[in-house]
Amino acid sequence: MTTEIRSIIARTVELPAGVDSLTDTSDLYEAGMTSFGSVQLMLALEEAFDVEFPERMLNRKLFSSVTSISAALNELVAERAEG
Amino acid sequence: MLDAIGSDGAQGATTLAARMKAVAAVAAEAADQVDRDARFPREAADALRQQRLLGIMVPREHGGEGVGFGEIAELCAILGASCAAAGMVFAMHQIKTASLVHHGGASVWHRDFMTRLARDQLLLASSTSEAGIGGDLRNSVCSVVPDGDHVTLEKDAIVISYALDADAILATARRAPEAASSDQVLLVIERAQADLVQTSTWDTLGMRGTTSHGFKLTARVPAAQVFPKPFAEIAAQSMLASSHLFWSGLWFGIAAGALSKAQAFVRAAARKAPTVAPPGATRLAAAAAELASLKALVRDGIARFERARRHDDELNSMAFAIAMNAVKVQASEKAVGIVQQALIVVGIQGYKNDTPFAVGRHLRDILSAPLMIANDRIMANTSTMLLMSRLDADLEG
Helix, strand or coil: CHHHHHHHHHHHCCCCCCHHHCCCCCCCCCCCCCHHHHHHHHHHHHHHHCCCCCHHHCCCCCCCCHHHHHHHHHHHHHHHHHC | CCCCCCCCCHHHHHHHHHHHHHHHHHHHHHHHHHHHHCCCCHHHHHHHHHCCCCCCCCCHHHCCCCCCHHHHHHHHHHHHHHCHHHHHHHHHHHHHHHHHHHHCCCCHHHHHHHHHHHHHCCCEEEECCCCCCCCCCCCCCCECEEECCEEEEEEEECCCCCHHHCCEEEEEEECCCCCCCCCEEEEEEEHHHEEEEEEECCCCCCCHHHCCCEEEEEEEEEHHHECCCCHHHHHHHHHHHHHHHHHHHHHHHHHHHHHHHHHHHHHHHHHHCCCCCCCCHHHHHHHHHHHHHHHHHHHHHHHHHHHHCCCHHHHCCHHHHHHHHHHHHHHHHHHHHHHHHHHHHHCHHHHCCCCCCCCHHHHHHHCCCCCCCCHHHHHHHHHHHCCCCCCCCCCCC
């Protein structure tokens, strides 16, 4: 999951130092992600994992690190499996 | 005006309003000269100090009056009706104070500075814009550079409004030389710590008294004067709402001031010919309804902020930013329209600068509203956010 998230970040978000220099818990905003970048990232994640982030999840925090994105995606994928 | 109810109930708000009306009377006397000479509204600034209105947002425990956003917007409206430039100086100062009050509480130096602001009635200026960032305040070229227990800063600031008349400047910069351009901090630079070399002048159509010259700003300050909280959070949680709401309050005041002149003109015409409806009377009625809708818009924005105020998650949400952006864009456009209607109602007597019904200054001043942060830029940001945010389709909340 995190490998796939990282490759999507690399494709969609411009980070001066690149995503490979970051740990899973590094703050993407501090690494230079803009709010426009976070929108691009969201759209790409929704497309790749065939999910739609609900309103309650959509805040600055969700897209702040690989770890928090991964947790949110796991939750959505689990919900889909149950539903 | 906006009739905000004070945090102490209506009586507190009345007192604040009365104090600001005293300032507005002083500002009105000098307004034409301030505009003509494009000079700082010194008389109004002195009166603001005298009425002790510069420190009112500071919490009581630090010597202020703990006033909220609603009352500040109302006070901006009162002053703006008399002198838009003085109103804008007051609004900008309070936007900076909002950042200090909301985000400085966790740091000893900033708490002490808050106390000094209230005690000595310090006037705060702002330095966000910079050559090479294309007007996006969430990016900086310059950075603070650590220098022992101090930091240094060199900033090519395209605009620092009333820098030479302020007691301190709050400036944005990158957190460190190697930080990303959006990884910013906010720091306080006191006037004595700042070296300012003027690089451009402010000879504009309106809002001439804000004296928004460009400067090369150089400073060396103790590291403690840098806010601990990242500027990204300060921008989202206090600056966005305070700037859009205080400006909108001010624009409401300018529009109300112009429309009051139109009403006086129509009344005078009606007295001369009581049996004939004066030309412009129905246009005045339509513009008055526009003014009422502008008032509702600004007040709803204030209520929206008050609901979100204690919830950082809500303040950081895109839905909240979209709402504040909408208030700014709508208020600026409506206010321009109302002042234009006021001019049509009054006619030539309003177009002339030397009549009691002159609204030329109001019109020139209000034309800055859609440009100070360009509405097109704001709408572009909103359009991006609407890709990942629910449309607010409820009448409640």
